[in-house]
Amino acid sequence: MISTPHTGNGGERPTGQQYTIKAGQYAATVTEVGAALRTLRLDNRELIMEFPEDGVPVGGSGQLLIPWPNRIRDGKYTFRGVERELEITEPARNNAIHGLSRHAHWQLDAQTDSSVRLTLRLEPQPGYPFLLELAAEYALDEDEGLTVSVSARNAGDWEAPYGIGSHAYLKVDGGLDGPQGLAQVPAGRWLMVDERMIPQCEVPVGGTPYDFRDRRSLRAVTLDTAYTDIVRDADGQARVTLGQGVDGVTMWFGAGLEWVQLFSGDPLDAPYRRSALAVEPMSCPPNAFASGKGLIVLEPGQSVTHTWGIVVGAV
Numbered sequence: 001m002i003s004t005p006h007t008g009n010g011g012e013r014p015t016g017q018q019y020t021i022k023a024g025q026y027a028a029t030v031t032e033v034g035a036a037l038r039t040l041r042l043d044n045r046e047l048i049m050e051f052p053e054d055g056v057p058v059g060g061s062g063q064l065l066i067p068w069p070n071r072i073r074d075g076k077y078t079f080r081g082v083e084r085e086l087e088i089t090e091p092a093r094n095n096a097i098h099g100l101s102r103h104a105h106w107q108l109d110a111q112t113d114s115s116v117r118l119t120l121r122l123e124p125q126p127g128y129p130f131l132l133e134l135a136a137e138y139a140l141d142e143d144e145g146l147t148v149s150v151s152a153r154n155a156g157d158w159e160a161p162y163g164i165g166s167h168a169y170l171k172v173d174g175g176l177d178g179p180q181g182l183a184q185v186p187a188g189r190w191l192m193v194d195e196r197m198i199p200q201c202e203v204p205v206g207g208t209p210y211d212f213r214d215r216r217s218l219r220a221v222t223l224d225t226a227y228t229d230i231v232r233d234a235d236g237q238a239r240v241t242l243g244q245g246v247d248g249v250t251m252w253f254g255a256g257l258e259w260v261q262l263f264s265g266d267p268l269d270a271p272y273r274r275s276a277l278a279v280e281p282m283s284c285p286p287n288a289f290a291s292g293k294g295l296i297v298l299e300p301g302q303s304v305t306h307t308w309g310i311v312v313g314a315v
Helices: none
Strands: 001-004 018-023 026-031 037-042 071-073 077-078 082-083 095-097 107-111 116-123 134-139 147-153 160-163 182-183 187-193 199-204 223-229 238-242 243-254 259-263 277-282 297-300 304-312
Touching: 001 134, 018 107, 018 116, 018 134, 026 134, 026 147, 026 238, 037 147, 071 077, 147 160, 147 297, 238 277, 243 277, 297 304
Parallel strands: none
Antiparallel strands: 001 018, 018 026, 026 037, 071 095, 077 082, 107 116, 116 134, 134 147, 147 304, 160 297, 182 238, 187 199, 187 223, 223 259, 238 243, 243 304, 259 277
C-alpha cells in the first residue's frame, strides 16, 4: 500500500493525492481528485492510456462521470415538472458534459494493499439541487485484474435523477492503427447524433462501419459513438475487447450499464492521439436527463451500485 502525499503549498498536484494498489503483477494508481484511474499495469505493461502524475486527465482519461455521463443539450432538463439549467462545460457545443464529480476532491475511506475506497458527498448546486453520497472502490486481483464498484445513495429529501459512466482508455502496443488495433463490441445498435453529439436515432449496426460484433481492425476508423442492444455472456457480463490473445485487453461491465461509448481519440494531441480506445460503460445514453431514456430515479435513501473492470487478454 502506497499513498503519495501532496507536494506542498503552491505545488499541489492537479489530481491531488495518489493511491497505489497492487496484486500479483497488477498495479494501479487512483487519484484523489475525481477518483480517477490514472494508471493500470501488468508487470509494467500499460493496459490503459495513462496521464502524468503532475498533469490533468488527458481526454477525460480514467474519470468517473457522475451524476450523468456524456452530454446534456444546452445544459437544460426538466425533472418532476421543474426546469433545471446546468453550467455549460462544453462551450464549443453548448452542452453540459460528464457530470459534476470529475474535479471534486474525494475522501479516502479505506485502503489495503490491493484496494482503495474513496467517497464524495456531492452537495446540491445550481442545476442539480440534489444530495448524493458517492463511493468508488477499486480492487485488484492477481488473476481477475481490476474491479471498480461505484455506489450512489440519495441522501436528500426528494427524488434525484442519476446516471453514471466511466472513461478509461484501453491500450495495446502499436495503438489503434497497429496490428493489435482490433476491436470486438457485442452491441447490435449504434446511436446516430447531430453535430452537437446529441442523439437522433438508434441504428442497427449490420451493414454499417460501426459493426464490431466480429473482431476487426480499427485502422483509419474514427469513433465517438455510443452503442446499445448489448449482448452479455453467460455470466451476465458484457465484454469489449481491444487486441487479441494475451496481447489484448478487455473491459467488462455488469447489469445496469446498457450503453457503451467508444472514442478513438482522434482529436487528442500526440502522443495520445489514437494511442488507445476509450471504452465507456454508461447507464444511459447522451442527453438522458432531458429525454428520460435510461434515466435512474433515486428515491430518498435509495442506493444503486454499478460494477465494471479491466483484465489483460482478449479472447
